[in-house]
Amino acid sequence: MVLNLGESDRIRQAEELAWQLEGLYLEPRQSARAAPYLGGRREALSRLEAFDVRGYASTRNDVREERSGVSRLSPYIRHGVLGLREVAEAVRERYGDHHDSRKFWAELGWRQFWKLVHRAWGDAIYEPMEEAKVALGERPLPAELREGRTGLVCMDAAIRDLLETGYMHNHARMWVASYVVHTCKVDWREGERWFYQHLLDGDPASNALSWQWIASTFSHKPYIFNRENVRKYSGDTFCASCSASCPFDADYPELEARLFARPVPLGQAGRVAGLEQKGWQDLPLAQSGRSKAGGKTLVWLHGDSLSILDPALQAYPEADRVLFLTRNCYRNAS
Numbered sequence: 001m002v003l004n005l006g007e008s009d010r011i012r013q014a015e016e017l018a019w020q021l022e023g024l025y026l027e028p029r030q031s032a033r034a035a036p037y038l039g040g041r042r043e044a045l046s047r048l049e050a051f052d053v054r055g056y057a058s059t060r061n062d063v064r065e066e067r068s069g070v071s072r073l074s075p076y077i078r079h080g081v082l083g084l085r086e087v088a089e090a091v092r093e094r095y096g097d098h099h100d101s102r103k104f105w106a107e108l109g110w111r112q113f114w115k116l117v118h119r120a121w122g123d124a125i126y127e128p129m130e131e132a133k134v135a136l137g138e139r140p141l142p143a144e145l146r147e148g149r150t151g152l153v154c155m156d157a158a159i160r161d162l163l164e165t166g167y168m169h170n171h172a173r174m175w176v177a178s179y180v181v182h183t184c185k186v187d188w189r190e191g192e193r194w195f196y197q198h199l200l201d202g203d204p205a206s207n208a209l210s211w212q213w214i215a216s217t218f219s220h221k222p223y224i225f226n227r228e229n230v231r232k233y234s235g236d237t238f239c240a241s242c243s244a245s246c247p248f249d250a251d252y253p254e255l256e257a258r259l260f261a262r263p264v265p266l267g268q269a270g271r272v273a274g275l276e277q278k279g280w281q282d283l284p285l286a287q288s289g290r291s292k293a294g295g296k297t298l299v300w301l302h303g304d305s306l307s308i309l310d311p312a313l314q315a316y317p318e319a320d321r322v323l324f325l326t327r328n329c330y331r332n333a334s
Contacts, residue, residue, distance in 0.1 A: 036165045037075050037200060044076035053091050057103040061233050063158075063169045070169065071104070074201035077111070084108050111206055118205035125208045126189065128217035134260040136215060137185025141194055145180060152246070154230050154238035155179055166200035171233055177214040178223050182259045183247050188215040224255055298322050 037043075051071045059069035076082040088105050095101050118125055144150055148159030158172035168176070173195070180191045192211040196202045212218035227248040231239050239246075250258065297319040 036167070039081070041081055044073070044081045047071075047073055047076070048082060048087060048090055051091075053095050053098065053100045053104050056100040060103070060107075061171045063172050063234050064237060068169065069100075072167075075167075078201040078203045078206075084112055111203065114203070114205035114209045117209060125205060125212075126192070128215075129209070129212055130217050133216040133220065134182075134222050136181065136217075137187065139184065139186045139190075141180070141186050141190040142184070145184065145186070146194060151244040152179075153242040153244075154234065157238060162195070162198050166198055168195075168199070173210070174214065174223060175225055175230065177211055178225055179247075181211075181215050182222060182224055188212065188217070222260070224252070224259065226250060226252060226255055296320070 048071075051073065053069075053071075056069040056071075059067060062068045071087075073082060073087060077084060077087065088108055091101050091104060117129075121129075145155075145159070148156040148163060150156055150159075154172075155176060158168050158176050161172070162168045177188075177191055177195075180186045181188045188211045192208050195211070196204070196207050199207065209218050214223045216222040225248065227239065227246055227250075230248065248255070297316055298321075
């Protein structure tokens, strides 16, 4: 059944569904709510058409919504409603080989790279891919972080966005992840599971390997930031209203000395060095497929491929469709 609903009707329908789901959450502080993103191919194409890549390179790191040049297409890309190549080609057709286009394509390329690593290593991405370059902590995620009650306005605002909307600006994700791992000394795997539980665009590969990049178990150094970086990309949005003692108010050498008092010698190359031998460059991205059931063709779809332009759907338009959920779809649900 296809419903031709206007935007107000779809919002009302989402709110009705949220009401129906009330009380099904395991955590008492959670409640069902309508997401800020409308689903579906039509909405995805509308957002893609509205995206203007001009200025992307210089504004993508600004977390202020009115100044940020991010596309907000990630939930649709994550679930295969929009394809990576489709998005890249749409930008090329409208804006050509512009420097902002190239920066945007580079970000799409990172998403594809994460998928290739996941394809090669499977669930091994949930453990350190390399030896950490600094001393890491093993604390569980404390409640004040999980609930956005740290007292630091920049952290709490970003966490509130995550909890209330299922989205957090990519630069804010870097700040929060660095604070969690390096300042609070929480195990990066705790943070990875926490983000994946809430993110509407929570891609298993991008999420896990980005946390490892922050932690330095998938990069040559850890990612840290300071107050100057926060102010540069948020103006006085956060700092002017923050009365907490700022743990980021220092230059980078001082921060490094404070956070990484125990140096960790570099060891042997980690698992990533073995990707070339595994032939990861030639591995295809995860795709949907088809199978036979009693002589009948079935097209199976999964969480990364929900678009009507899925190759298997196009090749077998009359076949029955089956949604195939892997454990990654629900591994962190609670």
